[in-house]
């Protein structure tokens with residue numbers, strides 16, 4: 001059993017070899033999602049976790065899983081080097097493990113230079129050289145965080161009507177905010193690609209990735225489970 005715990009929700013899947021036995025998403029405050037998680041299988045052989053949540057949330061999740069199955073979860077960490085992928089951080093473990101695992105999985109799929117984008121609560125953009133060096137990356141607030149920042153620290157950016165995320169200029173507060181956020185998200189990826197220069201392969205994942213992929217003209221690849229795929233790689237390596 002594998003879990004990808006982000007700042008919005010935890011995505012889980014149960015696999016046996018290459019067969020997917022089940023999947024779902026879990027949120028602490030949603031009892032139905034908890035029941036689904038706890039009913040996902042009889043007895044997992046292992047529980048592997050990628051988490052960017054707080055230590056308190058990690059302990060609570062760990063307790064929940066251990067009480068149910070009596071299996072101690074293994075929490076993956078960002079490393080200095082794994083399977084030829086080399087971390088650029090002086091303190092590698094400080095890099096969000098979701099970013100690390102997404103890069104690891106992307107590299108297994110494609111050996112050239114990479115741009116790995118994870119559109120979750122935050123939008124992360126990471127560059128990996130063909131040789132496996134993490135060249136660096138960007139952490140940008142995702143759509144909800146951007147909107148929250150505007151509402152928190154302005155007096156007159158207020159609206160009640162719904163508006164889609166589109167790239168044309170907006171003609172109301174609601175549109176100007178939502179279209180502005182859309183522009184910032186898509187623009188960030190485009191500009192990162194422009195900054196990066198030479199040929200590279202773009203890989204997208206995360207809750208907002210399907211939308212982003214469409215906005216980017218479907219260039220590159222959209223891989224929904226990239227973080228879990230990376231978790232599987234690092235987990236298998238450790239288990240070997």
Ligand SMILES: Nc1ncnc2c1ncn2[C@@H]1O[C@H](COP(=O)(O)OP(=O)(O)O)[C@@H](O)[C@H]1O
Nearest residue numbers: 006007008009119120121143144206207208211
């Ligand atoms: N149907 C959707 N269309 C567009 N964006 C979505 C959709 N569902 C979720 N998102 C975006 O994805 C984010 C959650 O993605 P996820 O990868 O689960 O985040 P995290 O890893 O932080 O838990 C939300 O904040 C939202 O911006």
Ligand SMILES: CC(C)(COP(=O)(O)O)[C@@H](O)C(=O)NCCC(=O)O
Nearest residue numbers: 006007052094095096120121122139
């Ligand atoms: C950047 C993130 C908040 C992204 O989290 P997510 O959007 O997947 O919930 C996460 O990778 C994180 O907490 N990183 C730690 C800081 C770093 O990567 O340098």
Ligand SMILES: [K+]
Nearest residue numbers: 118120122124
């Ligand atoms: K992210």
